[in-house]
Amino acid sequence: MALIYLQAENVNKSFGDLEVLSDVSLSLFQNQRTALVARNGTGKSTLLNILAGHDTPDSGKVTLRNDISVGYLPQEPQLDLSKSVLENVFNADDAISVAIRNYEKAIESTDKMALQHAIDEMDRLNIWDREQKAKQILSVFQLTDINQPVQLLSGGQRKRVALAAVLISNPDLLILDEPTNHLDLEMVEWLEDYLTRSQKTLLMVTHDRYFLDRVCTDIIEIDQKQVYTYNGNYSYFIEKRDERIRAKLAEIDRASNLLRRETEWMRRMPQARGTKAKYRIDAFYKLRETAQQKIHSNDVEIGVSASRLGKKIMEVHNLSKSFDSKVILNDFSYTFNRFERLGIVGANGTGKTTFLNLITGTLPPDSGTIDPGATLKIAYYRQGGMNIPEDVKVIDVVREIAEVITLANGKTITASQFLNNFLFTPDKQHTLVRKLSGGEKRRLYLLTVLMQNPNFLILDEPTNDLDIFTLNVLEDYLINFPGVVVVVSHDRYFMDKLVDGLLIFEGNGEISGFPGNYSEYREWAKEQEKSNAEQQTSSKGKTESKRPQPERKKSKLTFAQKKELEKLTDEIEKLEKEKKEIEGLLNGGIQDAKLLMDISNRFSEISKLLEDKEMRWLELNEFEE
CATH class of the missing domain: 1.20.58 (Methane Monooxygenase Hydroxylase; Chain G, domain 1)
Incomplete structure (x- = not known):
């Protein structure tokens, strides 16, 4: 029988008048890889904080098996900015972490005595494998300068330092909040493979649906303050969740039909009621309670119109951009086509966001020109999010842009109605921005971008912090968007569903194109790697033959x-x-x-x-x- 690693019983948590968690109970078993799925603002991160021991519930309890170690990656990790990457990765005071830190410092120094002492300590504790594993993980996450101060790193790099630290600590239970954020596509694939092969017990929140499908063995869903468990991956969850909702709707429908008959009976019943009548009366009230249940779809409604798009979109001619000796673009030209769905991929630091800043005029090129069409209206969803004061009400953020919004069907609605379409209830609309969850802030930012009625939409990592249900609606909207869509994203599912062509940023100013989505590109790239390897093997093993060769068929x-x-x-x-x-x-x-x-x-x-x-x-x- 599998061991229970962690158990939560009737956990409740509120912040002021806002109830975030209500009687949440769940169990995590050894070797389970579980994903927590819920809409933004329903307390996913709060629950992970409580389960990891970083917060306490108002009521209820969390029980952790005595001999279990826990590694936790919060959505916004706190690092010691005064220390280096290495010191943050091995921040613990245990003998192993201290020995590895001393060894790395000794290598940098010229003190032979200190180095010998550090080597002896590594030998005594038998931790060479762990040190090598640490360097491998840091290398995968492109954190090769292990002595670099963390305060000099970007936000994304800091998140990768925190993730590396959790993986290197090798805990019995991993709790990860959005682990794929700020990882490029190759890093995500590596992490996917690592978590699957290592057979770790895992609880995580992520919006990456391929990651969910390939890594998770179980899904826990929180929906309308109820907890549902699904013993399967994401595809299984989608199937069974639909079945659950259909069954519930059928139950409500049956109860509603029966309620009409029972209501008539209640009206006709005399005042003097016997035991049987009392039983039926009690059943009537239970039936009415069932019939009055509501299954709220709680789906974001995106019905924003787009400005008319002319014949000429945008032409980029001989664009070049460098930062000191680092070349980002080198004599790059491109012509955007009407209704194009373009994905941009490449490793971190290859210039994807720089390119977006260039074509939007945020950043000047070193040379080259950008020639936009006369009707072009660009809206830019930036990776860094919106730059607005935290002490402003949600409704005021939208009204600052427009009091009235035009929808795709030509109708107009007020700012408050538009917010309601994006799941901001009237109470939430008068909440200060700083009180919103990370996902709610991203959703607010998304609606402020879309309400500009663009015809050229640029999305830089739009899937970060948005829940899966919002992403599904956003994808459907973008597929039918009557304009150009340019997307930078590490979310393979999102890219596969949306784009029909790619620009691949390969580094050193090299950019290539591919006519297909990301999965098709990866399949092609693997074929190319295999073909190149076979050609190299063949050329090594062959000796030149003087006999005439038969004419080759066309490739x-x-x-x-x-x-x-x-x-x-x-x-x-x-x-x-x-x-x-x-x-x-x-x-x-x-x-x-x-x-x-x-x-x-x-x-x-x-x-x-x-x-x-x-x-x-x-x-x-x-x-x-």
Whole structure:
């Protein structure tokens, strides 16, 4: 039987009048990898704080197995800024941490006696493997300068230091709050593999759905102050959660139908009621309680309109940017297309955010030009979040931008109604910004960006701190967004669902393109790595032959070319359909001169696009044959 590592019983927590946790009970067993799923503002981080022993509940209790060590990564980790990366990673006062710190310091010094003493201590404690493991983890997280003061690091780097410290401490139970935030895609994949292989007992909060699917064995959901447990990964959770909601709705529906009959009976019953009647009366009140239950979807409603997008979007010509000797962009050119869904990926520090700052005019280039279209209206969701005073009411933040918001259907609503669509209740709207949870602040920031009615939307790490349910709604909105979307994100699920092309920032100013989503790119990259390795092995083992070689057949399409061909086929079909529709409009005798001009311009644009795409389609098909 699996050992219970941690148990919470009837945990309650309030902050003033706000009840955050209500009678929460759960158990964590050895070797379970559990995710906690709930909407923003429902107390996920508060619960993790309590379970890790960093906070106390108002009532209820948390029991931890006596011989269990706990490693905790909070959403906003607190590091000693006066100390180095190494000192923060091995911050404990235990003999092992002290020995490793002394050894690393001795290597940096010229004191041979100190170095010998440090080596002897490492030998005595037999901790060489742990020191090597620590360096490996720090290297994966790009924290190679272990003596660098933490105060010189960015917020993302500090989060990685804290995560590395937790993993290196090798606890029995890991509690992680948003561990994938500030990790690039390769780091996320490494962490995914590490947690799966190490068979750690784990409790975490994360919005990364691929991570959830591949790492977790169990899901705990908090919904409307009720706790539900699912023994399976994220895909299983989605399936069973839908079943649970459908079953509950059916139960409420049956109760409502039965209630009508019982209400009629209650009206007809005489005053003198026997024992049987009393039993039925009690059942009536229970039935009414069931029938009056509400299943709130609590889904964000994003129905914001977008400004009209003209023919010309944005053209980037020979753009270059460096910081001292570090090259970010080198003579880079790109033309954005209408309704493009572009993802930007690359390791941290390769210039993704710098590129966004350049095309939005936030940062000047060293050379090159950025030529925006006349109708272009950019909205930029920044990784750092919004820059507003914390002591301002939520409603005032929105009213500062607009009192009235236009929706996609042409209707207008007030700032308060718009906030309500984003799950800010009237009470919450009059709360100060500083009292919001991290996820609620990000949701508020998102709505302030979208209410600008942009037609060119830039999202830099939009998935950080947003709950899974909000992300699902945001994805559906962006898929149908009538403009250009440019996304930087480490969330593979988000990228796969949304983008149809990638810019890959490879470092040193090198940028390449890929016609597909992130998973397709990774598959192609692995094929390339495998092919290169095979070619190197083959070239080493071969000796030159003087015999004439048979003529080689044409190479087949690469994975990227196959994806390009599939995409072209789909695009040509859509353009031909639109062309026929426009021909019908032009033959219909349009009276409006401006509308006629717009339609004619679009017809010319489609004709040119079709010509280019059909030419490329023929090239690829000839190559394939």
